[in-house]
Amino acid sequence: MKIAISCKGPSIDDSFDSHFGRASYFQIFEDNKWHSFDNRENANAAQGAGISTAQSIIDMGVDVIITGSLGPKASRVIADSDIQVFLSDLPSIKENLLQFAPKLGLSITPETMEAKK
Amino acid sequence: MKIAFASGKGGTGKSTIARTFANYIAKDKHVSLIDADVEEPNQLLFFKASTTEASKPVSLPIPVIDNDICSKCGACVKFCNYNALSLNKKGVTVFPELCHACGGCSMVCPINCISETPHEIGETTLAHNKNISLIQGKLAIGSSHATPLIEELLKRAPQNKTTIIDSPPGSACSLMAVANAVDAIVLVAEPTPFGLANLETVVDVCEELELLFGVVINRCNMGNTCVLDFCQKHDIEILAEIPWYYDVASSCQPISQLESHFNTQNNPMQKLAEAVSKWEAEC
Numbered sequence: 468m469k470i471a472i473s474c475k476g477p478s479i480d481d482s483f484d485s486h487f488g489r490a491s492y493f494q495i496f497e498d499n500k501w502h503s504f505d506n507r508e509n510a511n512a513a514q515g516a517g518i519s520t521a522q523s524i525i526d527m528g529v530d531v532i533i534t535g536s537l538g539p540k541a542s543r544v545i546a547d548s549d550i551q552v553f554l555s556d557l558p559s560i561k562e563n564l565l566q567f568a569p570k571l572g573l574s575i576t577p578e579t580m581e582a583k584k
Numbered sequence: 585m586k587i588a589f590a591s592g593k594g595g596t597g598k599s600t601i602a603r604t605f606a607n608y609i610a611k612d613k614h615v616s617l618i619d620a621d622v623e624e625p626n627q628l629l630f631f632k633a634s635t636t637e638a639s640k641p642v643s644l645p646i647p648v649i650d651n652d653i654c655s656k657c658g659a660c661v662k663f664c665n666y667n668a669l670s671l672n673k674k675g676v677t678v679f680p681e682l683c684h685a686c687g688g689c690s691m692v693c694p695i696n697c698i699s700e701t702p703h704e705i706g707e708t709t710l711a712h713n714k715n716i717s718l719i720q721g722k723l724a725i726g727s728s729h730a731t732p733l734i735e736e737l738l739k740r741a742p743q744n745k746t747t748i749i750d751s752p753p754g755s756a757c758s759l760m761a762v763a764n765a766v767d768a769i770v771l772v773a774e775p776t777p778f779g780l781a782n783l784e785t786v787v788d789v790c791e792e793l794e795l796l797f798g799v800v801i802n803r804c805n806m807g808n809t810c811v812l813d814f815c816q817k818h819d820i821e822i823l824a825e826i827p828w829y830y831d832v833a834s835s836c837q838p839i840s841q842l843e844s845h846f847n848t849q850n851n852p853m854q855k856l857a858e859a860v861s862k863w864e865a866e867c
C-alpha cells in the first residue's frame with residue numbers, strides 16, 4: 468500500500484501541508500519505507516495545479532492520500548480512481564500516518580516508523 | 585480612429601470618462617463605444633438604450649474525448665501545457681475552464697479519438713441610443729478566458745469613424761488584447777502616489793508597444809503633483825484634467841452630473857477631442 472502525505476519540505480520532519488495541489492512535496496510511505504516526491508513543478512503551475520498534482524499521484528500508483536483539503540478539480544480526477552482520501556489537520560507527517568494507519572489496517576508504531584526512515 | 589481608455593488599476597474613472605467622451609463626440613457624429621472590461625462590464629447600466637439586440641454567445645472549441653476508443657496512452661495529457669486534461673483508468677477528463685483551445689491535443693492523439701465542441705466563455709450585447717452604439721462583452725461565470733472574448737468583441741463592434749474602448753483595468757493580457765487593436769490610448773490616472781505607481785505600469789506597456797498615448801488626470805484637485813511631475817519628466821502629454829466634485833461622486837447619474845460642470849469656456853472633453861484630432865492627423 469502506497470500512502471502520500473502532503474508536506475512543506477523534502478524531509479518527513481518537515482511540516483504537513485494542508486494544501487493538496489500547491490503542496491511542494493509529498494512524503495510517500497510504502498512497505499515501511501519513506502521517500503519524498505518533489506511536487507514543485509505541479510505546485511507552481513499557473514493553473515490546474517490540483518489536476519496535475521492528482522495526475523502525478525495517480526501515475527505513481529498511490530493508494531491513499533492524506534492532505535488538508537482537495538479542490539473541486541483535483542477531486543474530480545481522484546474520484547474516478549480507486550484512491551482513498553483522508554482529510555486531516557494534524558501538524559506533523561508522522562502523526563498523520565499514526566492517526567490513519569489503523570483505518571488502513573496497518574500496524575505502525577513510532578518506533579517502526581523511525582527505524583525504517 | 586480607435587481610442588482605448590485604460591488605467592493601471594480599477595476605480596480611476598476610466599469608464600466614466602470614456603462614456604463622457606463618447607457623449608461629447610456623439611453630439612455631431614456616430615460613435616461606437618466598446619465595453620471591453622468583460623469581467624465587470626458596467627457601461628450598459630448607465631446607457632438608456634432605445635434598442636438592445638439579443639446577446640450573442642462567444643465560444644471556444646474545446647476537446648471531447650471518445651473514451652470508448654481512447655487507448656489511455658496519455659499523449660494528450662502530456663502535451664497540454666494548461667493542465668486541462670487528466671487521465672485515469674476510466675479515460676481522459678477534460679476541464680473546459682482551463683482549456684485554451686490550442687487544438688494541440690487532437691493533433692498529438694495517435695488514434696484520432698479527440699473531436700471538438702463549442703464551450704461558451706461569454707456573450708456580447710449590442711445596444712443603440714441616438715448616435716452611440718454600445719457593445720458590451722461579458723465573461724461567463726467561472727470562465728477565465730477574458731482575452732479571446734475581448735478579441736471576438738472587438739471583431740463584432742460596429743464600425744464607426746470613432747470607436748471608444750473602455751479597456752479592462754491593469755496592464756496584463758486583457759489590456760494587450762485591446763492595445764493590439766487600437767490607434768491610441770488615453771491613460772486615466774489619479775494624482776496620488778498609488779495612482780502614479782499604477783500609471784507607470786501602463787506607460788511601460790504603451791512605450792514597449794510604441795503606441796500613441798497621453799494622460800488624463802482625474803480628480804485633479806486632490807492628491808499631489810506626482811503624476812504631473814512624472815509626465816513632465818517623461819515628456820508625456822497631459823490631455824485633460826478633470827476635477828473631483830462631491831455631487832458627481834454622490835450621484836446615481838454621475839455622467840450627466842459631471843457634464844453639468846462643463847461649459848464652453850471650460851470643457852476637458854473639448855481638450856481631449858482636440859488632442860484626439862491631432863492624433864488622427866498623425867495616423
Ligand code: SF4
Binds near residue numbers: 682
Ligand atoms: S486544446 Fe490545447 S489547451 Fe485545450 S486541452 Fe487540448 S492541449 Fe490543452
Ligand code: SF4
Binds near residue numbers: 654661671676
Ligand atoms: S492521446 Fe488520444 S488515445 Fe492517448 S490518452 Fe489522449 S485521447 Fe486517449
